[in-house]
Amino acid sequence: MSGPIDPETNPVACDKGTMCRHASRVPGTARHVHPKIEIHTDIGNPGPEFPLTEEPAMPEVNAWARVSGLGPDATDSMKFTWTATLRYNAHGVKHALPEYTVAHPPIPPRILRAYEVFTPQFSSLQGGDLTITVETKFGKTKLSARTHKLRVVGKNPTFQVLSPEIPNNTLRRIARHESKVRQFLSHTNDGTTGRHPLWSEDNLGGVGLFQITYPLTDPQASITPCIKGKCLPQHCPAHAKHPTQAQIWNWKENLAAAKILLDHKLALAKNYPESVRTSHHFKKLVEQFNHHRTHHKKPPLTITLPDFESGNFDNNLQEAELDAIRGYNGWAGSDHFGLPKHEYEVPIDKQTNLLIVDESTGIIKWRPIPASERLQGVGDPNYVANVLAEKLF
Secondary structure, X not given: OOOOOOOOOOOOOOOOOOOOOOOEEOOOOOOEEOOEEEEEEOOOOOOOEEEOOOOOOOOOOOEEEEEEOOOHHHHOOOEEEEEEEEEEEOOOOOOOOOOOEEEOOOOOOXXXXXXXXXXXXXXXXXXXXXXXXXXXXXXXXXEEEEOOOEEEEEEOOOHHHHHHHOOOHHHHHHHXXXXXXXXXXXXXXXXXXXXXXXXXXXXXXXXXXXXXXXXXXXXXXXXXXXHOOOOOHHHOXXXXXXXXXXXXXXXXXXXXXXXXXXXXXXXXXXXXXXXXXXXXXXXXXXXXXXHHHHHOOOOOOXXXXXXXXXXXXXXXXXXXXXXXXXXXXXXXXXXXXXXXXXXXXXXXXXXXXXXXXXXXXXEOOOEEOOHHHOOOOOOOOOHHHHHHOOOOO
């Protein structure tokens, strides 16, 4: 005759011949077994926060189920259905776009055995609240568990990884000035983690290392209207109204957007002198200047408004590069010709309203516009000098 059945390893039917709804009565004992399921995460990275990798890529999250109150013989035959969701909501986050909410695309569910590990297969890079759910059945009893307060968080790139990816010193200084070299909100940089992307303090939705606000979607299409001052970035069809999800969560995509934007601003800067030369008001000023000369018995001059001098963004910043830096922050205000106000302007005598020209050559020298003469409270009037003052990394 066999001995009493071990309730921990072989629970059997109740006296009525069916499994109890919440427990199993075992012959020869006076108690019920109460199965309970729990979710555990990888001991090497137990959470509750799982940082993006520095690559960047989604973290590997490993979870498994533990059923207490049942022995291995019972759990070996059980099947566990796993699901996961990931959702980020910026509501209440300082400076964030209030409507910014992103749900990760559906993560494929998995049906696994008790000893198998569930690893959510992420298909998109983002952070947010991670919820993992597992369900199984023991007889007619449904068992389920759900995680709480798990998060996928961002990770700022280290200087060692970031610096070689940035093509020039100007962009390194812009990153230092715009974000203190952070893609995500944290007190420090250089490999730290943060739950939220770093949003711009002007509440316009700029984000990340380079505070991308209106990223270009078609750089070539916007050159003509922007040269003519016909549209601001937020109204121009070549600019997106907000950064993409990739630019928000992936520091490499944020950097790529900054490179495109700065190169585009350089193209606009180089085209600005021609836009001035061909403007109706500039031609009128040339006529007035020469009329003034002939009135004073002087021959008219052939007036030359030169192109901006050009160097490079590393160690030879000339007029074009400095104007592009200004453009990165935004050419706020209007010049004498109804065009956006650049880093330099055509000098005009305030008393006579005549062009200031080198009368020995007929050449106009571009005048740098001081911060005191720029719009205050719109962007940074001293942006170029502040960027150039930043330390390299």
